[in-house]
Amino acid sequence: MNSNQTVGQIVAEDFRKAAIFKHYGIDFCCGGGRTLVESCQSKGIDPQEVVAALEELEQSAFAPEAEYNEWSLSFLVDYITNKYHHYIQRTANPITEFAVKVARVHGQRHPELIEVLQSWNELREELLQHMVKEEQILFPYIKTLERKTEWQQPGFGSIENPLVVMEAEHENAGALMQHISDLTNQYQAPEEACTTYRVLFSMLKEFEEKLHEHVHLENNILFVKGANLEKELVGA
Numbered sequence: 377m378n379s380n381q382t383v384g385q386i387v388a389e390d391f392r393k394a395a396i397f398k399h400y401g402i403d404f405c406c407g408g409g410r411t412l413v414e415s416c417q418s419k420g421i422d423p424q425e426v427v428a429a430l431e432e433l434e435q436s437a438f439a440p441e442a443e444y445n446e447w448s449l450s451f452l453v454d455y456i457t458n459k460y461h462h463y464i465q466r467t468a469n470p471i472t473e474f475a476v477k478v479a480r481v482h483g484q485r486h487p488e489l490i491e492v493l494q495s496w497n498e499l500r501e502e503l504l505q506h507m508v509k510e511e512q513i514l515f516p517y518i519k520t521l522e523r524k525t526e527w528q529q530p531g532f533g534s535i536e537n538p539l540v541v542m543e544a545e546h547e548n549a550g551a552l553m554q555h556i557s558d559l560t561n562q563y564q565a566p567e568e569a570c571t572t573y574r575v576l577f578s579m580l581k582e583f584e585e586k587l588h589e590h591v592h593l594e595n596n597i598l599f600v601k602g603a604n605l606e607k608e609l610v611g612a
Contacts, residue, residue: 383415384596396429405591444597449522452598453515460590461507468500474576482573488559499552506545514538518602527609535606539599546591553584
């Protein structure tokens with residue numbers, strides 16, 4: 377285990393390790409560019425403790441749940457679209473409806489719920505627009521790279537240009553999701569919370585987990601491999 381690897385690289389090699397980082401509160405998607413040491417220091421955690429947990433996992437007999445690194449980029453693009461983009465599209469409206477209702481009914485006693493609604497609305501709109509840009513511009517280009525033997529410059533110049541935008545938007549989405557988590561005490565509903573209140577928090581918690589998986593696959597695997605493939609074609 378190399379503690380100077382980035383967190384994103386570690387999870388890209390074995391997605392099971394995401395659960396360990398989650399346990400320690402280490403961001404493996406939007407903050408995946410930090411080394412393990414840097415991530416631990418920012419949380420006040422002993423890096424050796426995390427390394428020991430990761431090495432223990434490595435010694436287990438079970439293989440990673442999915443060998444994302446072995447998939448073609450086209451297959452990974454379709455997987456991300458079908459699993460994560462469709463998930464966001466499917467859950468965005470129900471979460472909004474619950475958030476509006478809970479803020480209206482309980483917002484006076486728990487004013488943080490109004491801020492949760494505001495942050496969620498911002499996150500929702502950003503993600504929906506973000507996915508359109510990926511599906512209409514970036515993802516088709518990545519699929520084209522896999523099919524070509526020589527590079528033809530796209531209208532946006534180089535893949536690095538849309539990647540900078542996509543990664544910045546991922547960073548902002550992660551910050552909004554973290555803010556919602558902080559406002560809700562990591563999705564812990566108060567004892568007097570009604571069923572709708574509890575369901576909202578459960579849905580938001582699941583959404584955060586899916587978002588972390590989603591962003592990790594894009595930032596740390598798809599985008600990295602897409603950029604490397606373009607470099608190979610340009611230099612061919």
